Amino acid sequence: MANLLRNAPCACNSGLRYKHCCGSLAGETSKGLNSRRQAALILQKAGRSFEAIEAYDAILLEQGNDWEVAHMRALAYLQIGLMDEARVAFAALLSTPVVHFDGFWSNLGLLLASVCSDPLSVAVQSKLNAYRCMHPVLKATRAGKEQTACSSSDNYPSVSVVMPAYMHAGYVSEAIGSVFSQTRPPLELIVIDDGSTDGTAESCRAALASAPFPVTLIARENRGAATTLNQGIQMAKGDYIQLLNSDDRLPADRIETMLDSLLERNAEWGFARVSFMDGNGHAFRQHENNRQIGLMAQQNAAVMCPTLGLAMLRANSAITSGNLMFRKNLWETLGGFHDYRYNHDWDFCLRATLESEPVLVPHSLYEYRIHERNTISESFHAPRMEQRKVMASFVRAALNHPPRANHFSPTLANWGGEFIALLGLTEALQHLPIEIVEQALQEPHSFTIPIG
Structure with missing residues (x-):
């Protein structure tokens, strides 16, 4: 005592x-x-x-x-x-x-965020110009003739929808119905019930009875979200994977718009803006819900960063795994989703930035439901502790990442002081080797940035 x-x-x-x-x-x-x-x-x-x-x-x-x-x-x-x-x-x-x-690392982070960033430097501006050339402003839609031609092509890439389902008996029918209503139907829908005890599997079976394309339903014991996602993606036959949470919905033009946008940019993966609804499926009014306000700020922060990859260092701009569309071979390259309870989607996005820059479609193409059974609502401290593990793992990977196709990946080698400044803002500075922190304090602009 x-x-x-x-x-x-x-x-x-x-x-x-x-x-x-x-x-x-x-x-x-x-x-x-x-x-x-x-x-x-x-x-x-x-x-x-x-x-x-x-x-x-x-x-x-x-x-x-x-x-x-x-x-x-x-x-x-x-x-x-x-x-x-x-x-x-x-x-x-x-x-x-x-x-x-x-508070030490938070305070030191604020200092390095102020002194390491030099957005007006010739090197940074050259890098950003090269980035803009690779990722020009995304067009709202493709020309009608071009879109129709692509739609009728036998070689047009296929999309599989993968939906892990867990304890969402009251919502899962809406989720499945939103897949059936797509203007560009997917190749297939794969639903895996992850050991629900509330009748979710039965609700899935009833909703899938009217499927207009091939569907697969698997009901088994609980293994967690990451394992369930990996199982469904492994089974998928499509060139691209569209994920969907069993309590959310896809707008009717989701697959068509996302796929066209990825093909237009020749991108491996991407996400869109998210809209928010309550447990009854009604849209939130602006600033009506605290979680909605936080998540909106999280996705809005993406436009505050020089690149989408760098934005991922600050927060998960995609908001949720269901908002992701990606090539299946990217998932294979990354080794699938890692076994995190709350942040498997952010971890996946961070690792994906090392391989390929994402595309952000600036329209609301995913309907995220905020309710009392959202996994992230289980605890305040556990997700934050897991976030630290995710960021520590990513920083190690970013420092040791060999040069690859993505010359704009959010790494020290690509972005120098801008990378350190962003780590400072996200309280992740302590994951850097102490020698790099010392160098940043002694010579804030000593980290070179490759031009172009």
């Missing part, structure tokens, strides 16, 4: 643990230092940062290993925009216990 009390927040409201504050073995000296820490912090919060830095310096002269003070001093330099001083202060902390403090 005594150890627990010593690890508790100090009663003096300093923000420190009791053992580092009034409960320190240093006794009265610690109390005096804590009072000075508190006074310096008050100055900093009041915007009197220069005075706060002087106060922090005085404390560090007496107790050079007061890591909380050293961290706040570095942050004060950042807050007043003295970037060179902030870089020196943060660099001095990389080999100290401060790297384990809450």
Whole structure:
């Protein structure tokens, strides 16, 4: 119990643990230092940062290993925009216990996001010009004659729809019906019930009875979303795969528009804008639901980044696996979906960016249902912990990724400081080797970007 009390927040409201504050073995000296820490912090919060830095310096002269003070001093330099001083202060902390403090990597990330990014540099502008040439502004539709000609071609690529179903007995009929209503029917629909106990399999069977094209239904024990997706895709005969969550819907022109867009760009994969509906299938009014607001911001962030691949570093711009269409051979190259409960789709998208740039169709072509049984709603902390694992794995892959067809993949080799800046904004900086972080602090613009 005594150890627990010593690890508790100090009663003096300093923000420190009791053992580092009034409960320190240093006794009265610690109390005096804590009072000075508190006074310096008050100055900093009041915007009197220069005075706060002087106060922090005085404390560090007496107790050079007061890591909380050293961290706040570095942050004060950042807050007043003295970037060179902030870089020196943060660099001095990389080999100290401060790297384990809450907020350290977030604060360091904000610093590197400010100093490493140089969007107006000749190298970045040349890279972006090459990107725009490869990905010109997407046309809204193809010319009618061209579209009709492609539609009637015997060599036109085929699409398989794969739908994992789990505990969505009340929604799955709508999902299946939206596939049957496509203006360009798919080659087939594969539905796998992943061990539902609410009658989802029976609802699937009833809805599939009127199928206008080949369908497959498999009902088995629960194995998880990633395994179920991989099983269905492995069975699929189509050149392209369109996924669909069993509680969502595809607009009638989804397959036709997405496929034409991918072929127009000669792209391996892509996604579209997402619209949001409630549990009854009714569209949300703007800003009606907190989750809707967050997800809209997530997909809107894609236009804030130089490329769609770089946007994926910040968040899953596709929102959900059901919004993905991709070549089956891309899935094979990537080794399928990895076994994450909440972020298997974002992990897939991140890895896909290393192979090929995606296409974003700027129209709402996926209807995402927000309800109480969304998997992501199960927990607040578990998805965030899994996100860190996903990003750590991706950063390792991005650093070790050999040169391939995608010259715009979101890697350090392709984007230099822009890559580091985005990692800083996503709190993923700590996944980089410490040597790279040190270099970024010492010489923010030392990372070269290949032209073109």
